[in-house]
Amino acid sequence: xxxxxxxxxxxxxxxxxxxxxxxxxxxxxxxxxxxxxxxxxxxxxxxxxxxxxxxxxxxxxxxxxxxxxxxxxxxxxxxxxxxxxxxxxxxxxxxxxxxxxxxxxxxxxxxxxx
Amino acid sequence: xxxxxxxxxxxxxxxxxxxxxxxxxxxxxxxxxxxxxxxxxxxxxxxxxxxxxxxxxxxxxxxxxxxxxxxxxxxxxxxxxxxxxxxxxxxxxxxxxxxxxxxxxxxxxxxxxx
Numbered sequence: 476x477x478x479x480x481x482x483x484x485x486x487x488x489x490x491x492x493x494x495x496x497x498x499x500x501x502x503x504x505x506x507x508x509x510x511x512x513x514x515x516x517x518x519x520x521x522x523x524x525x526x527x528x529x530x531x532x533x534x535x536x537x538x539x540x541x542x543x544x545x546x547x548x549x550x551x552x553x554x555x556x557x558x559x560x561x562x563x564x565x566x567x568x569x570x571x572x573x574x575x576x577x578x579x580x581x582x583x584x585x586x587x588x589x
Numbered sequence: 590x591x592x593x594x595x596x597x598x599x600x601x602x603x604x605x606x607x608x609x610x611x612x613x614x615x616x617x618x619x620x621x622x623x624x625x626x627x628x629x630x631x632x633x634x635x636x637x638x639x640x641x642x643x644x645x646x647x648x649x650x651x652x653x654x655x656x657x658x659x660x661x662x663x664x665x666x667x668x669x670x671x672x673x674x675x676x677x678x679x680x681x682x683x684x685x686x687x688x689x690x691x692x693x694x695x696x697x698x699x700x701x702x703x
Contacts, residue, residue: 515697515699516696517695518679520691562632576637577632580631582631
């Protein structure tokens, strides 16, 4: 079956660092995405990992371990505007295949407090 | 102007009515998708289309139909709306040649079925 797990809610303090974890079990793996979604708005792309390791993009970093079926999103120097849901999504199917269907986790609602 | 637009943005209708949600994109992408989002369930794929002549069912297609009128337009229809179709609906697009094949989401349509 297909399953993606991430914590439902997290709270962190402005200026701090927070790590949001995602574990997955899917039939095939062809990349993992992180999206940010503010309440009532569209998801927006944050990061993409297809190989093991860390991808850094400004204050946001994403890590992938394919052997463990595990990823995390790391947010540094938290700002109030980072309060949002963070969605982990896996593209299943064979590597290099033409399909691009994403399976989404239920999202982690992050509240950044002053 | 937004790259992916959805109309209407909000709709309230009654059980049994036929509803059409429309999506247009100016990104020139071949691939288009319809999702629904419910609290606690995340984003779930309804239908997707990889080109004008290609239509595929997602994980929750029952009660829905789609039409790909052109590369830039992808419509979702509810032939006879029921209350459990009350949700936030998103259209998304992607281009298979991009490295991450990230999906770009429209602003969403909030549908309420009474």
